[in-house]
Amino acid sequence: MRIGIRRRSEQKPEPASESEELLFGGRLRYDTGWSQHEKAFLDLSLVGMARKLPSLVGGTIRLAWRADRGALITVGVCEIGQGIAQAVGLVVTNRILQALFAAGSTEERLRAALPSLVVAATVAVLNAVLASGSTAGTGRLEPKVERVATEQYLDRAARVELSAIEDAQFHRLLDSAQFGSQSARRMIGACVAALNGIFAFAAAAGVLTVLHPVLLPLLALIALPRSWGALRVSRRRYASLQMWIEHARAGRLIGSLLTENSAAQEVRVHGVGPFLLGHFRTMSEASEAEQTRLADDKAGTELFAAALTGAASLATYAALAGLLLTGRMQFAVAGTAVFAIRTGSASLAALVMHVNQLYEEALFVADLEKLIAEADRRAIPTGGLDLPSQPKEIRFENVTFTYPGRDIPALDDVTLSIPAGAVVALVGENGSGKSTLAKLLAGLYHPDSGRIAWDGIDSAAADRDQLFSRIALVTQDFQRWPFTARTNITVGQPGAPTTNGRLQQAADYSGADSVIDALPNGLRTLLARQFQGGVELSGGQWQRFGIARARYRAAPVLICDEPTSALDPRAELETFDKIRGLAAHGQTVILVTHRLSSVRDADVIYVLHHGRLVEHGSHEELLARPGGRYQELFQMQAARYQASPVSYEPQ
Ligand SMILES: Nc1ncnc2c1ncn2[C@@H]1O[C@H](COP(=O)(O)OP(=O)(O)OP(=O)(O)O)[C@@H](O)[C@H]1O
Incomplete structure (x- = not known):
């Protein structure tokens, strides 16, 4: 001792x-x-x-x-x-x-x-x-x-x-x-x-x-x-x-x-x-x-x-x-x-x-x-410049961003334009910087250099509450709130009083309505197995709630990061059609996805590689570019569907 x-x-x-x-x-x-x-x-x-x-x-x-x-x-x-x-x-x-x-x-x-x-x-x-x-x-x-x-x-x-x-x-x-x-x-x-x-x-x-x-x-x-x-x-x-x-x-x-x-x-x-x-x-x-x-x-x-x-x-x-x-x-x-x-x-x-x-x-x-x-x-600052409620264009101007503690920038001198009411697709291999770009757009990080301008206003100087209010998010790892089905949708805009019409519209839009119909207590069903009376949903069913929530938020800019990864092919097609429909109604959609077949109708496709913007254009333009990265990625995916069926012999 x-x-x-x-x-x-x-x-x-x-x-x-x-x-x-x-x-x-x-x-x-x-x-x-x-x-x-x-x-x-x-x-x-x-x-x-x-x-x-x-x-x-x-x-x-x-x-x-x-x-x-x-x-x-x-x-x-x-x-x-x-x-x-x-x-x-x-x-x-x-x-x-x-x-x-x-x-x-x-x-x-x-x-x-x-x-x-x-x-x-x-x-x-x-x-x-x-x-x-x-x-x-x-x-x-x-x-x-x-x-x-x-x-x-x-x-x-x-x-x-x-x-x-x-x-x-x-x-x-x-x-x-x-x-x-x-x-x-x-x-x-x-x-x-x-x-x-x-x-x-x-x-x-x-x-x-x-x-x-x-x-x-x-x-x-x-x-x-x-x-x-x-x-x-x-x-x-x-x-x-x-x-x-x-x-x-x-x-x-x-x-x-x-x-x-x-x-x-x-x-x-x-x-x-x-x-x-x-x-x-x-x-x-x-x-x-x-x-x-x-x-x-x-x-x-x-x-x-x-x-x-x-x-x-x-x-x-x-x-x-x-x-x-x-x-x-x-x-x-x-x-x-x-x-x-x-x-x-x-x-x-x-x-x-x-x-x-x-x-x-x-x-x-x-x-x-x-x-x-x-x-x-380290709090998110309050106050700042007013942002337009319906921006006509969001521009990334020479944006560079490196995560704290990392040496290599996740985004390197990226300049691109996101026009209002367009479907803008971000594609590229794993780790190319797509989600990082989406997070910067959402105001979760600021560029180390360059700027993101909303109709000319630097988002870094803008009122962040306003910036957040302009964005709806469906991220890859969207939250599965352990609450009721209703709350899982209305939490998209938690401060506002719930309107049943909007709730229904969001559920119909995302396909969550059919999931809700099958739940034992409808919208009141608790989506958490760990509590009494709670139920568990499948990955795809959860994803419909994530999309419904973003729809319920009704923000001018919708960021969808791999929104359909867990959906079955039919639901995936329907969802992409609906996402495109949103743009037709003036909403700007940023689509991050690996499924290149789903971005063919996008107004503009940005291809990222190692944090740099390497190509951009429409699907047809990018496919017509010989030796292009998009063309290569697209053809690789297409080949998988065209290949003759492989017979499987158990060993
Ligand atoms: N929170 C973080 N902290 C540190 N580094 C990060 C963080 N998030 C991503 N990175 C790094 O930044 C780079 C870009 O990542 P990002 O998630 O933007 O890529 P991505 O194109 O969305 O990839 P994926 O297709 O796999 O989702 C990667 O090298 C990744 O390791």
């Missing part, structure tokens, strides 16, 4: 475990992440704590004020009342002891102590009433504070740029900040307990100072080792959590893959279950070893602190005996002193514990605050 404090930076990083290496390609315990918290770690000293605590407590009180000011006032009044009651209680106890130890018959002494006894009983009743008022107020306040903090967390997470959501560092922050809301909740309880401790300690300290000035420093001496121990344990726990946070997320991910619908088939047929379970076990065992290390460390620290506390208590009682023997203290006063020392050291120990808990929780609340600041920095 090691007790000495060794800074993390001095420890040799352990190598990646086999599971970390195999599944995640390296170590998931980051010392670099820890350095972000180094300051918080160093400040976890008595001085740092005393300096930072008021502002941290202030932040929680502001949160509580926003959550439920009535409950906060109740708690405050009850706590202050209890503090006063405790001080009065100690003073009255002193009076009772003095009356009982005074000269005279037992009856006379009891009679003299009686008024103080009545006051003591009244104070005890009052204290109990105030304590229950505080408990009720705290109980009301805590969940509300957690809710307000969680809302802040989720709100910020939902409003950051897509690039932040794809950034591992931001995810780390999201991870550590997720504890912030529960910590804010616990901070309320810890604040109340600490306040309680301060009053109780002040009462005991006041009484002790009056009895003899030397008793107060002795009381502090008793509390010192415990404070040191508690601080050390909590900073080690916090450090460990920060270091292991990504490892813990990976462990949870493996666990969830074993229960998730999407992985269920491979987990069974490919036998991935035991494989994942094995890695889950090794990952868990590694974090268990860390827990054990922490527990050993804590036990050692507490034992050491307890020994020091014992020595300090001995010194205190020896000093008390000295005062008695030298006649500097009366016997009755010594009785009160023992009582006050016991009360005082107990309340000081509780105070240290609660202040420490407060501080530890505050570190996580500080992580939440850090996330909020970072999310605000």
Whole structure:
């Protein structure tokens, strides 16, 4: 069992475990992440704590004020009342002891102590009433504070740029900040307990100072080792959590893959279950070893602190005996002193514990605050230039874009025009940049250089809410919302009141109507097997909902990224006809697809290769270009359909 404090930076990083290496390609315990918290770690000293605590407590009180000011006032009044009651209680106890130890018959002494006894009983009743008022107020306040903090967390997470959501560092922050809301909740309880401790300690300290000035420093001496121990344990726990946070997320991910619908088939047929379970076990065992290390460390620290506390208590009682023997203290006063020392050291120990808990929780609340600041920095900006509601032309002008952390641009100097009311097809091999182009058009990313102009207005300077409102999306990995069939369509425009006519139109358009007719509760059917009464749809059926949703949104620009990949041939043909029909009604359609037969009617086809625009024109123009990339791709696909049937002989 090691007790000495060794800074993390001095420890040799352990190598990646086999599971970390195999599944995640390296170590998931980051010392670099820890350095972000180094300051918080160093400040976890008595001085740092005393300096930072008021502002941290202030932040929680502001949160509580926003959550439920009535409950906060109740708690405050009850706590202050209890503090006063405790001080009065100690003073009255002193009076009772003095009356009982005074000269005279037992009856006379009891009679003299009686008024103080009545006051003591009244104070005890009052204290109990105030304590229950505080408990009720705290109980009301805590969940509300957690809710307000969680809302802040989720709100910020939902409003950051897509690039932040794809950034591992931001995810780390999201991870550590997720504890912030529960910590804010616990901070309320810890604040109340600490306040309680301060009053109780002040009462005991006041009484002790009056009895003899030397008793107060002795009381502090008793509390010192415990404070040191508690601080050390909590900073080690916090450090460990920060270091292991990504490892813990990976462990949870493996666990969830074993229960998730999407992985269920491979987990069974490919036998991935035991494989994942094995890695889950090794990952868990590694974090268990860390827990054990922490527990050993804590036990050692507490034992050491307890020994020091014992020595300090001995010194205190020896000093008390000295005062008695030298006649500097009366016997009755010594009785009160023992009582006050016991009360005082107990309340000081509780105070240290609660202040420490407060501080530890505050570190996580500080992580939440850090996330909020970072999310605000990376938030999608509000305001900007107005965009035309029905743009006549969207132009990509020398657009270059590289994903963060990548060396090769996903789009390289692309210039192209998207005229209003046209069907514009984007084709090219895997990884050629089609989806990236669509995401830039949708305003999810901005070009690193060049611009995307909507009737001459640079979309990077435009009001992003307006930009988003002009776009409807059916992406390759469109969301299968685990909600009702109705919501899966109307979520295309969640802010607007649902109109049944539009809903029906969108369902008819996409072919989702026939799927809905077959559902047990029609539009009210829950499309999530994991809930009671929920049903699961096929991939193609889901896709019809994705298309219906985009149709329901009724935006001037519709981006369809592989919209028909899961549809049967008949449904695919119908859908493409309908998509072309949309353009006839003035909607601009951007079609990303590998099915070149479906783009032959597009007004213009752009062919991308390694992020560059290599060809463009109509289907006929591109086919007539000898040695052209489009011609090559088209002929390859056509050949597959024209080839004579291949006979299959089982081996
Ligand atoms: N979120 C991302 N972060 C980093 N790189 C990305 C990201 N998305 C795509 N890329 C990379 O950008 C390049 C272009 O990808 P994109 O998805 O635009 O291609 P695509 O033409 O749509 O491909 P596919 O036909 O396979 O869907 C690829 O090299 C890909 O690895």
